[in-house]
Amino acid sequence: MRKHFERHYAERIGWLRAAVLGANDGIVSTASLVVGVAAANTTREDVLIAGMAGLVAGAMSMAAGEYVSVSSQADTEKADLERERLELAQDDSSEHLELATIYVKRGLEPSLARQVADQLMAHDALAAHARDELGLSEMHGARPVQAALASAATFSVGAALPLALAWFASTAFMLPAVAGGSLLFLALLGGLAARAGGAKLVIGAARVSFWGALAMAATALVGKIFGAVV
Incomplete structure (x- = not known):
């Protein structure tokens, strides 16, 4: 029998979220700072x-923040x-009933729900309850180190882009560049994030561009006001 293989977008949630968040923050915060x-x-x-300091500080902050947050999860x-x-150790029968009730609510007949619960718990009771009662799975499990490294790396890459523009642009055209x-x-x-996550490209591009433009406009205004005062 030929093995059927499917690849789901949900498998990418762990690293995609951290990567997009890191790169987006790297571009927005560093560009706004510059x-x-x-x-x-x-x-x-x-x-x-200022841009280099923002890159280093931001990457460390992203790594620490993601690690602490995902570690708490x-x-x-x-x-x-x-x-x-x-x-499970104290009241196995009640746990059988609890799992069967979950399957009944999902549409199974009570007798079939009990059979499914009995078979799954005989195979791996904790895994069955973790998945169907608690909603925990290996696919969505918390990975603190992975999230921290992904955020720090992508933040650095994102922050390097506006810094490169500032480096190569002339002083007169630095702001618009x-x-x-x-x-x-x-x-x-x-x-790219929308494509990887199975969403619409235009919506994905528009929402990050809007907030990035807003952040740069706000910091430019602050720079103009306080630069004139100082």
Whole structure:
């Protein structure tokens, strides 16, 4: 029999979320920082130093934030599994009934639901309850290190793009070059993320571009105001 193989978009949720978040933050935060500092009429060196500092600080912040956040999720999942393991040891019959009730609510006949519950629990009771009662699966399991590394790496790549624009653009055209180029990068990122996740390209590109433009406009305004005051 030929083996049937399917690839689902849900398999990409773990790394895709962290990667898109990291790259988006890298572009938006660094481009906004560069635009804001440049709008304050500072020197080219000051703009580049601020951008590099933003890249390093942002990458570390993303890694730490993702690691702590996903570790908390992993701790919660582990605690739920431990509690379920204890309940299985203390009251196995009630756990059989609980699992069967879940299958009845999903459309199975009560007798068939009990048979399914009995067979699944005989195979791996904890896995059956983790999947069908708690909604936990290996596909969606928390991976703190993977999330931290993906966020830090993609943030660095994203932040390097507006920095490269600032490096190669002349002082007179730095603002439009960084703003326009960064919006283009954001649109491409949104489109690629939408494609990878099975969503519409235009919607994915538009939503990240909108928030990126808003962030750069706000920091440019701050740079203009405080640059004039200082």
